[in-house]
Amino acid sequence: DTAVSQTPKYLVTQMGNDKSIKCEQNLGHDTMYWYKQDSKKFLKIMFSYNNKELIINETVPNRFSPKSPDKAHLNLHINSLELGDSAVYFCASSLEGTGQETQYFGPGTRLLVL
Amino acid sequence: AQSVTQPDIHITVSEGASLELRCNYSYGATPYLFWYVQSPGQGLQLLLKYFSGDTLVQGIKGFEAEFKRSQSSFNLRKPSVHWSDAAEYFCAVEAGSQGNLIFGKGTKLSVKP
Numbered sequence: 001d002t003a004v005s006q007t008p009k010y011l012v013t014q015m016g017n018d019k020s021i022k023c024e025q026n027l028g029h030d031t032m033y034w035y036k037q038d039s040k041k042f043l044k045i046m047f048s049y050n051n052k053e054l055i056i057n058e059t060v061p062n063r064f065s066p067k068s069p070d071k072a073h074l075n076l077h078i079n080s081l082e083l084g085d086s087a088v089y090f091c092a093s094s095l096e097g098t099g100q101e102t103q104y105f106g107p108g109t110r111l112l113v114l
Numbered sequence: 115a116q117s118v119t120q121p122d123i124h125i126t127v128s129e130g131a132s133l134e135l136r137c138n139y140s141y142g143a144t145p146y147l148f149w150y151v152q153s154p155g156q157g158l159q160l161l162l163k164y165f166s167g168d169t170l171v172q173g174i175k176g177f178e179a180e181f182k183r184s185q186s187s188f189n190l191r192k193p194s195v196h197w198s199d200a201a202e203y204f205c206a207v208e209a210g211s212q213g214n215l216i217f218g219k220g221t222k223l224s225v226k227p
Contacts, residue, residue, distance in 0.1 A: 004157070031213060041202060043158075043217040056214050090157055097213040100146055100165050105157035 003027050004106040006091050012112045013081055020067075021076045021109045023091030029104075031055070031097030032074035034066060037088040037108070049074050050097045081113045116141045116209040120218035127195050128226045135190040135221050137205030146208035147188040148215065149179055153201045161203075164188060175199070200225045 004025045013019055025032060031050040037043045047066045048056045054066065063079045078085060088108045094101040117140045127133055139145055146165050150158040162173025169181040179190045188205060205218040 033213065041220045043204065043220075045214055045216075048213055092158075094213055099208045099213050101213065102148075102160045102163065103213065103215065105150075105159070107155075107157045 004091055004093055004104050006089075006106040006109050008109060009107065010110050010112075012114065014114055015081055015083060017081050018077070018079045019081060019111075020078070021089055021091075021111070023074050023076070023106060024072055025091075025093040025104070026072065027093055027095075027104060029093040029095050030071065031094050032068070033092040033094075033103065034074065034076050035090040035092065035105075036060075037090060039087070043090070046076075047074075048097060055097060083113050086111055086113045116207055116216050118205050118207050118216055118218035120203075120205055120221050122221045123219070124222045124224065126224040126226060129197050130194050133190075133192045133195045133199070133223070135203050135205075135223070137188045137190065137218060138186050139188065139205075139207045140186065141207055141209060145188075147179075147181060148206040148208070149173065149177070149188075149190050150204045150206060150217075151201050152204065152220075158204065161190070195223075195225055197225045197227065199223060 007022045033048045034046040046060050049068050065077045067075045090108045091106040092103040094103045119138045148163045149161040152158045161177045162171050164171050164181045202220045204220045206215045
């Protein structure tokens, strides 16, 4: 049973398109996150969501928007894709988002923008 | 601003040899510190974490790490490396009690037979 799953695993698309990446966790956690890992393997948090409230919104472009239909899902929608958006995007979850917790990561979605 | 530095980009060790991966952090308060491992093409898995108490923490897969406040370090160690340990290792600090993990740039570990 996969704890945190993401779809698709790979996504190749053209500049200017709009795409979504889905994330689901079956751990019963309250907080979910999105991270971006660039080509140099540098990981940076993008968003976290707790009870449908955005807790952290780092300096990401507003073309990126997290959408949470329910507590178990946090999807990442990206408008007007740019070349620089090519990266691996990781979803994660933790029990409450208080900081002392383990975050459980999904396998990642490899996005390539052409 | 909080930051994490992993000075070694790539380390190669022989199987059976000991390992130490360095991590230094910059954070004003008592940090929550983590080590995660990323196998090729995979997500991240927690190896161990430090919040308070004993400064030597044990993790999974035989790893341990020692928190040294005076050196702002949280180095990861393993006495005997196995070939399956080849992966990317990330040190992270949690800043602000909101789950905001700040990661170092990672250290790639290669293991020679």
